[in-house]
Amino acid sequence: MKLKVDAFLLVGLIFLTLVVLYFLITTPEVSYYQTLHSEFNGLMISGRTANDHSSYSFIFCFGMIWVYLGSLLLSTRHLIKQKRKNIQIVMTCFCLVYLCLLGLLIFSKDLNLQSFYFGFPRSTAVMLYLIGFSPLSLSYIYIRYFETLIITEASFKSFQNFIKSQDK
Amino acid sequence: MEAFRNPIILGFVAAYMLLTVLVGIWALRKTKSTQDFFMAGRDLGIMVTGFAVFSSLLSGFGFVGGPALVYKMGMSSVWMFVCVIMGFNLSFFLLAKRLRLFAEIGNPISLPDVVRLRYDNAFTQGLMALAIILGVLGYLATQILAMSIVLQEILNASSFIEYISIGYCMLISCSILVFYSITGGIVASVYTDLVQGAIMIFGAILIFFSVLNLFEGGFQEISQIIGQDDAGAIGPWGTLGTMGSLSWLFVFMMGGAGQPHVITKMMMYKNISDAKYILPTSIIGYFFSALLWLSIGLAMRALVISGMHSELSNADMAASVYLQYYTNPILAGLVFAGLFAAIMSTADAFLNIGTAAIMHDLPNAIGIKIKNDLFWARVVTFILTVIAALFARYSGDLVAILGAFGWGTFAAAIVPVVVIGFNWKRATPLAANVCIITSLLINFSVKILDIKVPYAIDIGAISLITSMLLFVSISLLSKKPFINKNVEAAMDL
Numbered sequence: 001m002k003l004k005v006d007a008f009l010l011v012g013l014i015f016l017t018l019v020v021l022y023f024l025i026t027t028p029e030v031s032y033y034q035t036l037h038s039e040f041n042g043l044m045i046s047g048r049t050a051n052d053h054s055s056y057s058f059i060f061c062f063g064m065i066w067v068y069l070g071s072l073l074l075s076t077r078h079l080i081k082q083k084r085k086n087i088q089i090v091m092t093c094f095c096l097v098y099l100c101l102l103g104l105l106i107f108s109k110d111l112n113l114q115s116f117y118f119g120f121p122r123s124t125a126v127m128l129y130l131i132g133f134s135p136l137s138l139s140y141i142y143i144r145y146f147e148t149l150i151i152t153e154a155s156f157k158s159f160q161n162f163i164k165s166q167d168k
Numbered sequence: 169m170e171a172f173r174n175p176i177i178l179g180f181v182a183a184y185m186l187l188t189v190l191v192g193i194w195a196l197r198k199t200k201s202t203q204d205f206f207m208a209g210r211d212l213g214i215m216v217t218g219f220a221v222f223s224s225l226l227s228g229f230g231f232v233g234g235p236a237l238v239y240k241m242g243m244s245s246v247w248m249f250v251c252v253i254m255g256f257n258l259s260f261f262l263l264a265k266r267l268r269l270f271a272e273i274g275n276p277i278s279l280p281d282v283v284r285l286r287y288d289n290a291f292t293q294g295l296m297a298l299a300i301i302l303g304v305l306g307y308l309a310t311q312i313l314a315m316s317i318v319l320q321e322i323l324n325a326s327s328f329i330e331y332i333s334i335g336y337c338m339l340i341s342c343s344i345l346v347f348y349s350i351t352g353g354i355v356a357s358v359y360t361d362l363v364q365g366a367i368m369i370f371g372a373i374l375i376f377f378s379v380l381n382l383f384e385g386g387f388q389e390i391s392q393i394i395g396q397d398d399a400g401a402i403g404p405w406g407t408l409g410t411m412g413s414l415s416w417l418f419v420f421m422m423g424g425a426g427q428p429h430v431i432t433k434m435m436m437y438k439n440i441s442d443a444k445y446i447l448p449t450s451i452i453g454y455f456f457s458a459l460l461w462l463s464i465g466l467a468m469r470a471l472v473i474s475g476m477h478s479e480l481s482n483a484d485m486a487a488s489v490y491l492q493y494y495t496n497p498i499l500a501g502l503v504f505a506g507l508f509a510a511i512m513s514t515a516d517a518f519l520n521i522g523t524a525a526i527m528h529d530l531p532n533a534i535g536i537k538i539k540n541d542l543f544w545a546r547v548v549t550f551i552l553t554v555i556a557a558l559f560a561r562y563s564g565d566l567v568a569i570l571g572a573f574g575w576g577t578f579a580a581a582i583v584p585v586v587v588i589g590f591n592w593k594r595a596t597p598l599a600a601n602v603c604i605i606t607s608l609l610i611n612f613s614v615k616i617l618d619i620k621v622p623y624a625i626d627i628g629a630i631s632l633i634t635s636m637l638l639f640v641s642i643s644l645l646s647k648k649p650f651i652n653k654n655v656e657a658a659m660d661l
Contacts, residue, residue: 056411075261077592102414119387120387120391121403124402142447
């Protein structure tokens with residue numbers, strides 16, 4: 001079945017809008033606390049999100065990645081069926097992995113200050129190194145399969161010639 | 169060498185400014201038409217475009233505001249650059265080819281020009297130009313103000329000047345900015361971006377190693393110091409909380425593709441296949457430059473908490489204090505030059521798109537054709553700089569409001585209309601117009617009325633979701649739009 005990208009994006013947007021509306025309507029004080037640090041000119045802020053807020057955060061993340069994927073899939077509309085299917089599967093898998101990594105952070109409760117990875121606590125290291133660099137896999141696909149997925153120099157030249165012939 | 173710290177810093181900054189002036193003079197010979205002035209003759213290479221893309225994106229905010237945010241709230245603001253590869257992927261998959269193809273049709277010289285081409289609607293072009301002008305005014309004024317404050321700090325710290333006012337510093341920095349922007353237009357802008365980008369990368373890498381050696385245990389010791397004071401600050405969400413950090417992730421991941429001063433550069437490169445090399449160049453450049461953001465912010469927070477440095481009176485001073493007290497004078501000089509580079513590279517890009525919007529897009533939208541346009545482009549560049557400088561000097565809080573308003577407004581107005589609309593034939597002009605107006609209304613009213621959003625959710629995220637939803641749903645509900653044959657060919661390729 002052909003995936004209707006615009007419908008997929010629209011449903012994602014409706015979902016995300018409803019999630020945000022729910023957040024705005026419910027009372028925020030129960031799950032989020034922010035105070036000014038008592039020292040250092042009051043410039044540093046202290047704050048924390050209560051653990052029972054994790055599932056809300058994950059739902060927001062889910063909607064957010066859905067919208068990102070829906071937008072990204074629009075770039076595949078010009079491809080022939082088989083190529084389109086392949087790259088859409090890759091993009092979807094990437095977004096699911098990214099969502100899992102975000103979920104891992106959201107649901108990991110303890111911040112262990114005893115074990116450090118490359119200078120940072122474990123969950124911060126996951127954020128910096130895994131979440132930060134995992135999108136390089138998509139960049140690699142863009143570079144490696146540019147001629148197959150994006151455009152060839154020859155088709156660009158023929159497009160230029162087409163435009164010139166229209167202008168005459 | 170320590171005795172000559174301020175002359176060395178001043179020497180680096182002066183050398184950098186001289187270099188930009190020389191680039192401006194060189195670019196003057198290459199700028200013969202408005203196409204050259206605004207589009208660099210669509211003849212740019214990989215390195216120049218790649219560096220121009222990342223250095224325009226990483227403004228003075230990245231070098232001054234970024235460390236300040238880390239100092240204030242720990243790791244929260246790191247989400248703004250952790251998502252940058254996601255943002256670059258979205259921009260390149262959806263826009264790099266499409267904008268370059270549109271640039272072949274009818275020789276457009278600005279983003280609103282291409283928007284008009286796509287939607288075949290003058291009103292949409294006018295609205296897009298208006299959104300750009302409002303955003304540019306705030307952003308440009310903020311950059312000019314930041315440039316002047318840093319210059320004033322450097323000059324007042326030197327022994328041979330007793331006191332220099334902010335007004336004179338504004339005059340000096342704006343004169344240099346306006347000189348190379350007027351003489352060489354976008355050609356000078358992108359080639360200075362190349363120099364500026366190189367300085368930013370080099371300076372940021374050196375700063376990273378300087379922070380690594382500041383404490384015996386490197387970043388682990390810094391993390392321990394910060395964590396013992398407030399564990400949340402060194403955790404992945406910082407002290408802003410999960411929802412606040414996630415909303416930043418969303419706005420910066422999606423909104424990067426909606427920054428006009430950045431994506432306009434995607435219409436300027438020469439060969440279409442260069443896009444695949446421009447992407448990694450931009451990512452690498454941005455990644456190294458962003459090291460400064462994280463390193464200085466964490467270092468200053470750890471220094472203050474451990475009592476090794478006195479409390480800062482203003483978080484925005486984190487970067488300049490670190491450079492003054494914890495780096496050797498040559499590195500400080502280099503990074504101060506890098507700081508000017510970061511500010512100027514963004515300011516000149518805004519100046520260019522703002523000039524195009526005033527001089528070309530708004531008159532075009534109401535049917536006025538300007539003659540002798542290269543001359544008027546230079547005049548408008550000058551006038552826009554003067555207005556932005558006066559605005560920065562005398563408008564008080566309005567600069568901060570418009571400066572903060574920029575990113576979210578551009579994201580909400582441009583992501584649906586350009587990123588989605590240029591890849592989706594069903595998108596209609598009515599949806600585009602509603603989307604731009606909505607983005608302006610939401611962002612302006614929230615900033616002016618100072619409305620606080622629960623859970624520390626960024627207002628940019630709310631306006632982006634709203635405008636995207638309106639754009640897609642109105643497009644689907646309205647009549648199928650007419651699309652010009654050439655535009656359709658570009659969208660099918």
